[in-house]
Amino acid sequence: MRAGLSYIFLISGLLILSGFFTQAYAIPAFSREHNTECATCHTIYPELNEYGDAFLKNGFVWNKQKKGEPLANAPQVKGEGDPDILRQLKEVAAAGLPQKVDEPTAASSKKSEPLWLAGLPQTLPISLAATLNASYNDDAKYDKVDLSTRAISLLAGGVIRDKLGFFLKYNLYSEGIFDPAQSNTPLNLGSPYANDLEEFYLVWRNALGSPLNLKAGRFRPTLSLWKKNNKTGISDFATTSFRVGKSTFSADAPADAVEANAILFNRLYLATGLVDRKGQDANEGYGHVSLKIGGSDFKANEPDIDLDKESIFDYMYLVLGCYGYTGRNSFDLYSQQRNNFYRAGADADLIVKSARIKLAFARENDKNPDYSSHQSNTTDVLLAQAEYMFTPDLLAFARYEYLTVNDGTRTHRYIPAVAYAPIQNVKLTIEYQHVSDKISAITTTSNIALLGVRVAF
Template sequence: MTRSLCGVLAAVTLFIFGFASNASAIPTFSRKYQTSCSTCHYAYPKLNKFGRTFLNNGFRYPEGEDPSYTKEEPTKLGADSYKQVFPDAIWPSDIPGTGPVSLRLINRTNFRPVEPKSSFEFPHELEFLFGGTLGESFSFFGEVEYEHADEFAYGFYLQYNAKPGFNIKVGTVDPAPIPDHMRLTASHFGYLNMRVSDSGWRLRDGQSGLELWGAMDGPNGRGGFKYQFGMVNGQNTDSNDDVDSDKDFYSIFSYKFGGLGRAGGTEAASASSAFWKDNSFTIGINTYNGNSTYGDGFENSFSVFGVFADIWLGRLNLWNATQFHTDDNPKANSLMERKGLASSTEADFVLYPWLIGFARYDYIDSYRGDGVEATKYVVPGLTAMIRANVKVTFEMQLRLDEAGEKKDKYVIGVDFAM
């Protein structure tokens, strides 16, 4: 197996270095501002300090500087003079000057200690991503995702951006404090992957709903506060309807000490090769309260309380997220309360601006005190940004619990966006 793994690694590396010289196409926001993906990304899809500020400003440069950095002119929908005669005219707006669509293709090769010992996933996933701004006060983002022959997913939201401190989002919202879709690894974050009840609900999945959110700078324009309040369906049917009349509610609060201000400033737009630096410490809490339905109408009321921390220090980024679950009836009307615990801790280290080492530990105990050993993973690996929009990842997904014997997995990922 070792010899075959080395052979595939060599072949993939030669292929990518040869291919990458032609991978000059850039995603939507890079085209709009004529800038590199690394302006916003630590190593895509993970955001760096400016990327988070850009997100908090509704996909705009902060401090009203967006027009001066925009290189791809938008298409005007009405003259600015219409503002003077409103409401006797439609308020003017604009749309992206070209189609705001990007493509991401993920290929993977998997190795296991049992049959099949090697497997190609070409492609593992194909994503059509679209995002942009609509005038001064609206923005949008969405994804259509095709994975394997029978897996099709989509998500979209529109948001009103009054200012960084007050925004309203409608569509697909994410109740996770550290989002799974911004991870470096092929392996999903364990802290979001726990399913306690028979309904199959988990914190990782996007939700249909509404979110009120905002971000504000701290003293002297450093760090700051961010809040999110959401109301969601909780569980959807195949036709995207709620399974019942109850709504679920979530909240996320965090405070960042030091580093770039959460609402940003002109400093955020300055060119720097150290795009991965943001000496800061963020701490926060999150909650989720809902109801799930399964089987013959069995209902389960549940709650989640979590804590999380995110440290950036020089070349190191270290974070942890821990979630405590309480379910009052998770198993087919047993009427027996269960408590679960899930936690993820990850360290990412910049060896070079284009080469990042990572290691994560995941702990998942769906039923604390039942005598069954918790699921435990360690996920070490490397991400190499061959170009700003082309990366190669090697990771090991190693099970540490007895039930995970011979379930280790080794993944080589080839990923590009344009």
């Protein structure tokens, strides 16, 4: 316990020290390639804002950007600014090639035409992300305070000639088994159990000139409005992370899949896909529809606002989404015990100035979730989260989750949290969870405090 308190003091000290950070630059892969700050796409990293969402939906390309392609009308360079930058601009304009211009001279001078001709990104599209967590569980009999290095991941992403997007997340380390003979911290379990390759997929943008983007590889199927890591808190959303019985299905689990998605009328997003679960003769399928009302559209075009008239609607937007997933799983490859299931859900994301409300509902029906009794099971999960951004680097939210199963099981979760980003690529989160479970007329409660540090570079 004393050692645990020492850890808390140590981390508190780091938190206090972080308050003295005055300037830094976020530099993960997309930031480097596009020479822009994390806040372009994120509220507090890694939660996406509407521009980050548009960037993701468009296969990692800015709207209408023809980056790396010749412009029809090469820009005329004017002015008397930084002579070095202007000289480069004039050279690029003369060649008809657009080029980013706000980089420091040294970086700009490294722009390579051969790299562009070869379809290679101008910067190595790689970054690292790491998370450290500390938890305090007063209800635990032992190890009330736990400090853990949870994961270190290699991230890569980008787009080649605006045609082929790619994204990769490889877990270099994720906390696994504890073997005191080897180390006093849990070790990486090792492949395949550590799920080392979490995501790797390619996106063929606007296939054959159509609005369709074709995606293939290992990724999280497009179901909920919010991808697993699209959050400021530590814990996952119950509506996407819950599992039923012994079923291995989770809506936010990565899978080998192919997906077709498209943005229609700039405000309607459709996605449908097939998941190949190993060892099964039948593929699983899913579909997603979302609609954006107000704000910029899914291609990040700003709405036409009259700057002479004040209206609260100019500061708000609503995204509505729904999805369905149907599949079948089993205990092992040779088992005749199959579980047919479906998952359906609906989400709403409302933003009004600095306030944000997320609402979600999910229902899963399993025909044989224990792979033996063929006892049908229906699980409903509700979620409501209210979030407020106090400053660009400080955000707080309160979340309520309610899970109910047709056998009478009820779970309530209350989760307040504060997220702080002293610099844009470092996030500190303090989260508290109060959980109340009612199973067979017996109610139990638990209280956990979590402190998380996430850094990407």
